[in-house]
Amino acid sequence: MSNKTVLFDKHVEYKGKIVDFAGWQMPVNYGSQIDEHHQVRKDAGMFDVSHMVIVDLGMATEASDIKAFLQYLLANDVAKLTERGKALYSCMLNEQGGVIDDLIVYYMSDDWYRVVINAGTREKDLAWINKHASAYNVSVKERDDLAMIAVQGPHAREKAFQALPVDVVEAATPLKRFFGADCGDWFVGRTGYTGEDGFEVMLPETEAAALWDKLAAAGVKPCGLGARDTLRLEAGMNLYGSDMTEDTSPLISGLSWTIAWSPEDRDFIGRSALEKEKAAGIKQKIVGLVLEEKGVLRGHQKVLVDIGDGQQGEGEITSGTFSPSLQKSIALARVPVATGETCKVDIRGKLLNASVVKPVFVRDGQAV
Amino acid sequence: MSEVPSELKYTKSHEWLRLEDDGLVTVGISDHAQELLGDLVFVELPEAGLEFVAGDECCVVESVKAASDVYMPISGEVAEVNEALVDEPEIINDSPYDNGWLFKIRPSAEEFDDLMDADAYQDEIAE
Numbered sequence: 001m002s003n004k005t006v007l008f009d010k011h012v013e014y015k016g017k018i019v020d021f022a023g024w025q026m027p028v029n030y031g032s033q034i035d036e037h038h039q040v041r042k043d044a045g046m047f048d049v050s051h052m053v054i055v056d057l058g059m060a061t062e063a064s065d066i067k068a069f070l071q072y073l074l075a076n077d078v079a080k081l082t083e084r085g086k087a088l089y090s091c092m093l094n095e096q097g098g099v100i101d102d103l104i105v106y107y108m109s110d111d112w113y114r115v116v117i118n119a120g121t122r123e124k125d126l127a128w129i130n131k132h133a134s135a136y137n138v139s140v141k142e143r144d145d146l147a148m149i150a151v152q153g154p155h156a157r158e159k160a161f162q163a164l165p166v167d168v169v170e171a172a173t174p175l176k177r178f179f180g181a182d183c184g185d186w187f188v189g190r191t192g193y194t195g196e197d198g199f200e201v202m203l204p205e206t207e208a209a210a211l212w213d214k215l216a217a218a219g220v221k222p223c224g225l226g227a228r229d230t231l232r233l234e235a236g237m238n239l240y241g242s243d244m245t246e247d248t249s250p251l252i253s254g255l256s257w258t259i260a261w262s263p264e265d266r267d268f269i270g271r272s273a274l275e276k277e278k279a280a281g282i283k284q285k286i287v288g289l290v291l292e293e294k295g296v297l298r299g300h301q302k303v304l305v306d307i308g309d310g311q312q313g314e315g316e317i318t319s320g321t322f323s324p325s326l327q328k329s330i331a332l333a334r335v336p337v338a339t340g341e342t343c344k345v346d347i348r349g350k351l352l353n354a355s356v357v358k359p360v361f362v363r364d365g366q367a368v
Numbered sequence: 369m370s371e372v373p374s375e376l377k378y379t380k381s382h383e384w385l386r387l388e389d390d391g392l393v394t395v396g397i398s399d400h401a402q403e404l405l406g407d408l409v410f411v412e413l414p415e416a417g418l419e420f421v422a423g424d425e426c427c428v429v430e431s432v433k434a435a436s437d438v439y440m441p442i443s444g445e446v447a448e449v450n451e452a453l454v455d456e457p458e459i460i461n462d463s464p465y466d467n468g469w470l471f472k473i474r475p476s477a478e479e480f481d482d483l484m485d486a487d488a489y490q491d492e493i494a495e
Contacts, residue, residue: 017403017406028406028433029406032406032407033406033407033431033432033433034407034432226406226432226433230432294410294454295410295412295430296409296410296430296435298435321432322409322410322430322432324432329409329410348412348428
């Protein structure tokens with residue numbers, strides 16, 4: 001299987017190096033992944049994220065209750081969404097408390113919520129959503145007629161406004177962070193996956209190539225999936241399939257903050273499993289690692305930690321890379337709860353020293 | 369289109385080799401290989417003095433994206449390594465065939481002439 005987004009020809013035209021990503025032919029870089037990373041931290045870059053899946057939830061009948069459906073489907077509580085356009089990040093869990101996917105849901109009105117899910121989990125997500133939607137008379141419509149372009153960076157706002165249609169700019173201007181607004185068939189969310197300010201623009205596929213060119217003309221440089229990964233990791237944002245999977249709960253994936261426990265009588269899928277896991281005592285956590293020696297931390301490398309009383313514990317890196325902003329290697333790792341401030345990482349049989357830090361490295365252009 | 373200098377020898381695993389006047393053989397990774405890897409950020413060089421046989425993993429180059437083994441293309445002793453790469457691995461991206469060389473081998477067998485020439489390597493990477 002090899003899909004192409006509507007912007008594929010643009011990627012070729014802009015000299016993108018194309019690789020397979022979750023069955024999609026996507027640009028990994030347009031020359032230098034590191035230059036693209038800095039471009040987003042210091043100025044403005046754009047990413048084609050049209051492979052991601054946009055799903056509109058609507059009323060199938062008069063008896064539809066989308067809010068009640070999402071309150072059952074998601075570990076976070078959409079009751080928090082009281083203002084039009086407000087977005088919420090949540091995990092969608094299985095009965096065992098494992099993560100089927102992470103997603104963003106926008107509240108547009110009582111009869112319209114928009115959900116954005118990952119490309120690599122498209123089929124199982126849609127099957128799961130559809131399976132549970134019918135009991136709530138909720139209609140599930142995949143918007144494969146829309147493309148999505150993320151414009152990110154400290155100058156993303158002013159540069160995007162030079163390229164977007166006037167009425168879309170008007171809709172986007174008052175948006176606070178983590179809000180979205182629709183404008184005809186267009187939709188702008190002040191959201192992203194880089195730790196920088198910016199927008200994610202959803203628009204009809206037929207208009208995507210023209211917007212790409214206009215953004216480029218406004219000085220927004222094309223950036224590939226390579227930079228997207230180093231940016232999100234520096235920002236301490238989890239990647240589905242690496243930092244959490246169907247076999248790990250949010251409780252051991254650095255995502256406890258996305259679980260809404262109250263009200264206590266809200267029954268969501270996975271709740272009872274999470275309660276059991278919590279009652280038994282949570283044994284692991286996600287931390288950030290900064291390698292203090294030369295080398296590169298990578299997923300699945302073994303981490304050795306002190307857990308007090310001279311005891312040694314073991315963990316594993318879930319995502320690792322070289323941080324262009326910090327000029328050091330960084331990682332997210334799942335380690336025993338009692339892990340102290342330092343650890344050793346096994347890289348090809350050598351034990352290298354790393355510091356254990358909060359799992360966020362860079363935000364809004366600044367090291368944290 | 370990546371550069372494939374005609375005077376060098378090549379391997380399927382994308383190392384290049386150059387026979388120097390003093391009999392040592394200089395080894396690096398090809399332009400095609402550095403393009404595939406992207407921005408290099410770390411190189412783990414072999415220790416000078418160590419002996420390897422052809423095909424041994426002897427060195428690791430890592431880009432932001434991935435780690436990649438470099439294989440000893442011919443048997444011999446590591447005579448010298450390019451220490452400049454320790455602090456500036458990006459030299460490999462900028463100059464894969466000159467300043468970005470990895471190490472030099474003192475050959476212990478007659479294997480050099482059996483390696484691919486530029487035309488054969490060109491065909492190899494075109495596939």
